[in-house]
Amino acid sequence: MKKIFTTIMLVGSFSLSFAQSDYYNDYRKSINDVNWQTVITDLVLSNTQANEINTLNNRYTDYNSWNRVYANNPDGWRTERYAEMERILGRDKYTKFKNKYYKGQNPVAVYNRNKNNDKRYKHMEKKAKMHSNKGKSHKH
Structure with a gap:
């Protein structure tokens, strides 16, 4: 039993570690x-x-x-990083940055979309919908 438990723990921690590294x-x-020197020049940033x-x-x-x-909240880097960038650049320059490098989209959403498009997890969508519909009564 200890071997099985140890194996499960190792596989679980490896899986978590792999996900964290993504x-x-x-x-x-x-x-x-991003070429940050170009960003600094294009946006005419102060020293x-x-x-x-x-x-x-x-x-x-x-x-x-x-x-x-970020071990307990690996998604947190997105929100924190881009909030910090907006603080540094100011709203107008941050908007110019987003328009040039992220086609006007919020960088946080860009990275979340990439994460949500991960094919390894596509099969889970149907299961999640099936589970969320369980227990709901249908009115006719």
């Missing part, structure tokens, strides 16, 4: 997919704003530092 990879892509953006981009340089903060 979120971290999205986090890193949100930084690496203070440029330094704050660079500090924000360097906040979690590895998975372990990111995971210490």
Whole structure:
């Protein structure tokens, strides 16, 4: 019994770790997919704003530092990162940033859409709908 329990715990923690690393990879892509020097130049950011953006981009340089903060809420990085960017840039420059790099969409929604389009979880939608409809009475 101990072997089975240990195996389940190892598989579970590996699965959680894998899922967590997917979120971290999205986090890193949100930084690496943007030429921040171009953003700083295009938006005519002050030295203070440029330094704050660079500090924000360097906040979690590895998975372990990111995971210490977001282990219990891996989705949290999206909201926090882009709220912080809006604070640094100001509303108008943040809107220009979104329009250029995210086609006017909220970056948080872009990353959530990518997460929700993950084919590994598509089969679960039908099950979730089936379970949510159980117990509901249908009026005729």
